[in-house]
Amino acid sequence: MDLKTYTYEEAFSASLDYFAGDELAARVWVNKYAMKDSFGNIYEQSPADMHWRIANEIARIEKKYENPLSAQEIFDLLDHFRYIVPAGSPMTGIGNNFQIASLSNCFVIGIDGNADSYGAIMKEDEEQVQLMKRRGGVGHDLSQIRPKGSPVKNSALTSTGIVPFMERFSNSTREVAQDGRRGALMLSVSIKHPDAEAFIDAKMTEGKVTGANVSVRIDDDFMQSAAEGKPYTQQYPIKGDSPLVKKDIDAQALWKKIVHNAWKSAEPGVLFWDTIIRESIPDCYADLGFETISTNPCGEIPLCPYDSCRLLCINLYSYVKKPFTPEATFDFDLFKKHVQVAQRMMDDIIDLELEKIELIMAKVESDPQSEEVKSTERHLWEKIYRKSGMGRRTGVGITAEGDMIAALGLRYGTQDATDFAVEVQKTLALNAYRSSVTMAKERGSFEIFDAEREKNNPFILRIKENDPALYKDMVKYGRRNIACLTIAPTGTTSLMTQTTSGIEPVFMPVYKRRRKVNPNDPEVRVDYVDETGDAFEEYIVYHHKFITWMQVNGIDTEKNYSQEEIDELVARSPYHKATANDVDWLMKVEMQGAIQKWVDHSISVTVNLPNNVDEELVDRLYMTAWKSGCKGCTIYRDGCRSGVLISVDDKKKKEKKAESELPPCQPPQVVEHRPEVLECDVVRFQNNKEKWVAFVGLLEGVPYEIFTGLQDDDEGIVLPKTVTKGRIIKHTGADGNKRYDFQFENKRGYKTTVEGLSEKFNPEYWNYAKLISGVLRYRMPLEHVIKLVSQLQLGSENINTWKVGVERALKKYITDGTAARGQKCPNCGQESLVYQEGCLICTNCGASRCG
Known part of the structure; x- marks a missing residue:
């Protein structure tokens, strides 16, 4: 049967309706999670199609066991990301026959x-x-x-x-x-x-x-x-x-x-x-x-070696009745019911994963390579198949902790909020384990279950103390899963739940973003012009649940508020003093340790710190984390990795900062030892009537060197037009002479090397390229490098000159008027990354370093 396909515009439009006009959520879903084949054909029009795909597959597995859930029951829990949200790998892979990929995260x-x-x-x-x-x-x-x-x-x-x-x-x-x-x-x-x-x-x-x-x-x-x-x-x-x-x-x-x-x-x-x-x-x-x-x-x-885990999270905000009102309560009865179903669905996904591994092994077996070549891959998946089926490990987690706390009228980082969060996690743990015991009765326990081995485990002893009946049944019937729980990053999925991420507080309830505009358009408002002359419009973005708070409290969400009015609104809201950058840091670590008592795996969480904190605070945070029972800890001090959201604050404070006050976490002024291999962007341009190409070597995303040469010329560089990226490899001979080669992958996946870039250049341009590379390596701000290039005296000043081509090649690395210091989003190219739960999340397109 031929499946219906949709254009990107059709899928985006339908998804935009699904997400009530949220362009970012719609773009994230279409780009990352809509089912596609290797040719880019899209087979799902909106997340509803995806959720039916997942629901039908889980229901198929359910029919193997007693008391099966129906596809409709499962879909109702998934729909609109309201209650149960599978993580990226299961969401993408379940029922997707266009990819032979694992469901494990x-x-x-x-x-x-x-x-x-x-x-x-x-x-x-x-x-x-x-x-x-x-x-x-x-x-x-x-x-x-x-x-x-x-x-x-x-x-x-x-x-x-x-x-x-x-x-x-x-x-x-x-x-x-x-x-x-x-x-x-x-x-x-x-x-x-x-x-x-x-x-x-x-x-x-x-x-x-x-x-x-x-x-x-x-x-x-x-x-x-x-x-x-x-x-x-x-x-x-x-x-x-x-x-x-x-x-x-x-x-x-x-x-x-x-x-x-x-x-x-x-x-x-x-x-x-x-x-x-x-x-x-x-x-x-x-x-x-x-x-x-x-x-x-x-x-x-x-x-352990060769084990794997699949993840899903439960949207805590959806269990708050009458959110942001004095009558707000948490629906524990519904929550308990859904947790038990979530654990059951996780066990079904293990069966689906075992099917996927069988497909992977069949694919390896059918590959044309020799037995010697493919034996490692086949044996690897054999070991993973065995370990996955042996322990049946799952990872049920949560998201929207920050929004749940705010919707209940509590403030993240306080003792009251921590106590409530622990009660929710305890409820989740006991009900997930109850579900696993029930499945052991219906489906059988995991293969090596032995209550005697586990009797002194601290987590098991907490279950015994808080739910003796559950512990008694577990000893009698066993447990379906060797371990059940986690709290993982939910960076991109939280964009679709339109909530805070994982266990984290809100990053910012209100922030400012810029978009580039045409200053000649009469309907455009220009708020900012960078040093290269590009014009930008600034606009306010509200966190979704902050808008809900405004609506519940009768506050106009359409009004164009001044900075002072925004500050006043935030101060009135339950998000006041509860953002990632201003919660009580020690309290957050203690909260993590308290919640950890009810998570059998671990928690991914980041303690966000302002730039001006000293090392002594980091010392105290790590020590507190250890003493509080955390299994791990990650801190992020603002400025150590370029953040890109423009805080809705008086930005003049930053503009007036003296050079001597620059954060000590900035990159060093010079990188003395060039890595042997650099990532490289390929930029093409015209030099009068000649076709030229620039190779921009990147160190952590920042231009580090540039080479230019003629393209498609008998004496120049022969390069397919489809090549936009590659690597520059530096070779140093025994005589100390250096050679720079460019390497890229062709359509068949084979590496192709263009040797001796410097030999392809006009000597005059080569000397200028060495000059530009020198100042780039000394970390001169890109806007100043571009000015330097523009001042070179090379004759004709028309737009197709070599130097203007180089300017254009470098200008693409400038975002919002500042040099992108290695933290541009690899997916959309925007400097719009924030650091959450140990991951870099792009607020522009939803890409995640580890999601």
Whole structure:
């Protein structure tokens, strides 16, 4: 049967109606979640089609078991993202026969036994890539790699240590495309490893390990030693009584380095490993293959090797009756009912995932490659299939915590709000586990369930204390799922639920955005003109539930408010003093720790800090997180990674800031060591009647160097017109001479290299290009670089001159009048990223680094 297809305009228009005029939500859905084939044909007109696709597939699985849910019952829970919201991978993949992709959001890999050989490391690298091409985010731990300087029996004689392999895994991640996204990777290492300090410092060199999140696994002994100023012993292997390498370090000094680096760059994250292992139910089965070794890229799912997890969230705001009124209450009865159904749907999705893995393995089997080539991929999925079916792990979470709290008249970050949030999470946990026990009666428990193994687990003991009847039934009937819960990032899905994200408070209830306009249009209002002459209109954007609050309280939502009036409105609202940047930071960490008691996996959350906080506060936050029972913690200090929302505030304060007051987190003034490989944009332009091309080398998204040459000429550069991106690779010969090659992928996926870019250039233009590259590397603001180019004396001043072409090539990297410092959205190109729950989320198109 031929499926009906829709144009982008048809899908966008229908989705715009579905989302009541919310262009961002409509664009996110069409771009990321509407079912498409590899030719870009769209097969769903609106999210209603997607929700029926998902509902029909889950209902098909339900029919295998007792008391099946109907497709209509499931659809009613999914419709308009009101109650139950599957995460990106299940939402995209369920019932989608155009992609052979996994439904899992999270994977961890790891070689059993001796994993520090080149063979084992290369195998992990290949497994990582094979998983990422099927859409999954991957984590793995590097603690088994021997430290730098250790003797090895190869030509190197001594080991290079962990850091070079961090860069290798990072580069592999950056090369894997996932339908407009890049792969997501978490690298971790134990603080006990002798190379832990090098690991912690690895990302402080600009341009290094840019394709991975990094977190350090910290044990209680280290935290205690750091707090008391005592020495701490590192060793390799990190476990065992007969280490090959052993040394005592100053725990306090290394702790201060962790704090400093996190303050300066938001990494490394910290994983409180003893808390993770102590609380982990799967680790009750560690000897059966369920020993936790690392986490997924955002840290919310600690996993054993070759296990995976699928996620969904429950929209907490939808359970508030009479929101934003004095009579507001939370409908616990409806919530309990829906949580039990959500856990049941999650178990159905495991069956759907096992079907997907079977399709993947069949695809691998039918591939024309030799057995030697495809054996690693096939064995990888065999292991994942076995582990997924063995434990049946799920990840039921929540979103809209911030909006729920505000709708109930509470203020995020206060003790009352925390107490209520804990009660909601406790209710969720008990009912998810009740559902898992009920399914064990109907469908059978997970394969290795053993109540005796779990009897002393702290999480299980909380269930026993708070619901003895549930615990009694669990011992009698077992449980369907080895672990059930998480709180994950919901960056793009929260754009479609039109709520706050995950456990986070509102980022800003009101903010200002700019859009470029034609100043000659008589109906256009010009509010801002940048240094290059581009004109912008500024407009106010309201958080959706802030508008609901205004409507409930009879406040005109159509009026054009002044800044003072907006400030007054926010001060009257339940979002006042409850945004990401002004909640009580220590209270937020304590709230995370309290909620963590009722989450069997972990929580992805970010503590947002203003730029002017000192390192001592970061120290206190991390210590508080550890003492409060958090399993991990991430902080983000404003300015460490360029934020792009323009706060609705007196922007003149920023404009008057002196150079000496620039945040210390800005990039260094010069990058002394050019990476061997740079991402590259290809920009074409006319030079009089000649066709030219510019290669713009990018370091973290910022122009770092530029090369220009003739295109499609016998003495120039022959390049397909479809090529817009690639890599510039620097080679340094034994004589010290340097050569720059351009590499891109052709239509068949093969890498093609254009050697010796410098040899293709007119010497005069080459010298100018070296000048421009020099000032770019010294981080001269792009607007000043463009002025420098415009002042070069090259004869003709008509618009097609070489220098104007170069100006245009560089101008594309200027956004809202300021240089994009490596944080332009890779999807839409706008500098519109905010940092939430360990992820960078684009507020313009909804793209997410790890969603």
